[in-house]
Amino acid sequence: MLAILWVLLMLPAFARAQAPAASAAAAAPAPLLVLSATQPLVPLESRSRYWLDESGMRTPEEVDRERDRLPWQVRGPGMQHDIDAKALWIEFEAQRADASRWFLEIKSSGLDRAQFFWRQRDGRWVSEEAGDTRPVSAWPIPGRFPTFELAGETGVPVHYYVRIELARVNFASPLALYDERELLGEREAEQFLLGGYFSLALLITLVSLALAVADRDRNFAAYATYVLAMGLAQAAYLGVGTQHLWPNMLKWNEMAPFVLPGVAAAAGLWFAKVVTEPARYSRALDLAVWSLIAGVLAAVGLDAWINTRASFELVMVLSLVAIVVVFVLIALVWRQGEDPLIRLVALGFLPVLLTALLPLARGLNLIPTSAWTRYGLTAGAALEMPILFYALMRRGAARREAQTRASALPGSDTLTGLATRATLLQRLQAAQNRAVSLRQRIALLGVRIANLDAIVAEHGRDTGERALVVAASLLRAAGQDIDLAARLGEHDLALMIDGPVTAEIATSRAQQLVASGLRPSASLPPDVTLRFRVTVALLPEGERDAASALAWVQEALDAPRTDARKMIRALNA
Template sequence: MVQHAGDSLAQSQWAERGRMPFFSLGPDTSREVTYLVRISHARVPFSGGLFLKTQVVASDQEQRAQFFLGGYFGLAALAVFVALANALVYRDRGFGAYAIYVLAMILGQAGITGVGGMLFWPEMPALNNPMTFFMPLLAGALGVWFVRIVATPQQYSTLLDRLAVSIILGLIAVAGIDAVVPSVIGFELSLYLLALSMGVVLLLLGLAIARGDRHSRWIAAGYALIVLGGIFPVARNFGLIQSGFLSEYGLMLGSAMEMPLLFYGLNRRLNEQTETRARARALAVTDPLTGLTSHRRLLTQLQASINRARNGRPFALMVVELANHAALARELGREGAERALVLAASRLRRVVRGTDTVARVGAQHFAVLMDSPCSLDEANAIATHAVAQGLRENEVLPPGASLRFHVALGQLPMVDLDAVATLDMLLAELKAISLDARKTIRVVKR
């Protein structure tokens, strides 16, 4: 009786269907039987062992292996799904590269462990060789690509960045040629390139850590695990060690521990980038010293209010100058003058209504946009309250020092004046108030 199994045959032609070749022995124990086993592969040296197992032992061991494999592929599939979701939602290239890299690892491990041949393409043995040899090389290239995106070597070393790109292209080229024309030389070259790619990845991450990239530490820790796990199958393929548990599952174990570390590092990186972008957006619409609305943002809101008010909905704009800012700067220095500006912003916030907008529109000038329907009497009352708040004692300035507010107030809209012209007109009105004037509020009527 002749039995066949192997990666060149469909599962339906195997003596026993499964991840690995199994051959049945005759049940007759009354006589001696000679079995001849022929094992061959065109490129990979055989270093495995031959084992005699009962059906119960083989089934028990395979169940444990499938439990482990199921956990790995389930974790990897979840990582791919969540990473793709993050890549699409946040438009993050790092998560996109991570998802593609892990997907290539999944397919490569499916080929190496026999899960793919048993479950996914049982009647397509032509896929066994590409998945076993091409996909690991592609995963190596994608790993370098992923680290290149995260570590950004192009920012500090053009030579190192070109080396990373060369390894990526080299791995893809060797993988493609080897898939079309398999050879021993191609197999050995791929092993050397994979080993080189692991070294370059750790070098890129090490330099990123040295430059202060905190998130690269987690990614480096993940890659260190996969490099450690990958040593055993590489050493087996070079004929340095015999097949065993670590040579069969070492890379998978390293990959399983690598995925959450990479994901965590990417997530920290994404959070920091999101916070940075949020701060940048906030700076575009707020004043960095006082936290008030920015000059540009106020003009946008003011023009929108003018456009709405042309339909008969009046509103008011109050422009405030910290008139003694220069004197405070001479007495308290730059830091003291800045504290006075922050205090002025705080006092103005206290007197306005919840719907009003307080903005900083100059070195010592502020504006209050009273957008909801507001009469001149209401606006004048708020202006009077603001002046009184400035004169109150405080714990920020030295004893006896106070904030002297000058106010120009207008009911809007005014004929033929847009937002910029309206603000400039009220700022010009402020200049008409002398520093020692007793009347510090000027009202401009339509």
């Protein structure tokens, strides 16, 4: 593990060491770009030149005056630039062929400063600025990405300069020119998709918090924390926070893209720990997970304090280690086979665990900025949220069912799960009182498994117990939600049918029960069926209370029958 961590820590330095050095000879001037509506999107890769101002102090007048003497290089696809305490200059030349409006967009949120310069025909410079140094509302074109409008004159070549400042990570974002329709269409599509993601994240966060409070479920509490942290991290990374959530908090605009991803990684690891419970398998593993969570948060705090490239790379590497640990925790629970829903949990985690590698690699300067690094994790989180929420709902339902069964044990038969005699008497008395006041009737069915002793004698006690469980299931199926099935003795069961009930309804239920018992069951041997003898009574009957009514029904079950083939006996129906 130490060797793996050493390799991870050395990856950024290795990537910088392998970066190609600029050649001494300056590149040829960038080609003139003729902009027309026939090509609404013009990428600037290989159509622009760059130069790194080591002092970071050059003005556009100085750069333009010395343009032919500066060591410009062609800016190709995927190039990265370390511009800590420096300034990156990018120049291109464009000419509008028609009256449509054109814009330059830098596909990167979180830039410290992006400046755009061009000179008018009278010699005056046009200067515009965007980035974290000013609120989005003060940008030339407000939005998630720095955007500038090109000169409005048609048929005249204009030389443009872009000056970029960015600390702690390499600048590796593409620049492109858009006509007005293309830019608006792209922005509307992005806002629609991001609105869907953030709406889903907010909904799941609120519902999870409500379930956490209502059910005292720390799984949902951890999940709500994780989804909220992930949503805030995505808002900072994608520029949504700067645009909508904290537009005037300039210092936080600068810090949020570095602080929130690490917090989200720690929250995700905590959620995985709560779900998998590593303490059940190893206290050392549990302590190691807690230590890693604390380490990630400590690294985030250190990075917020010292603001260096190395401190941010430490956060990224520890976040990468957290992803590996989440994989290990899920694999451990999967291997133990104790959690039937772990496969669903693993399926939920998988999209984020895979797509999170893209922004981590970008943060470590291993790959350039692209649509995948910008939106891959957002898409993965959108897939993850409903799957994990469903898995937690299933887990919560299973836990609540177990708790319900445990709380019902004093009033339930341990073998069949049916109500006990005492519970039946209590419900029967309440139902009779209600029937008297409403002037309606209820029914009580006494049920005896007439061939249970024969089943036990031929097939053994285990088959007899299975027969009782099958009989209980059939008794429940014959009733409705408001009815109550109970076990009275070794052979006897009862079904209280709450009102209003007629003699026809009660007899029909009895016939349904007798017929269902004669059908073969997969839980019993093929030659075994259940022969039910049923006594039907409509209540209230005279002055009988619940106890005397039940005794009346049981006496009828015990009484000999003149016709042994008749399985249903009506007492007063």
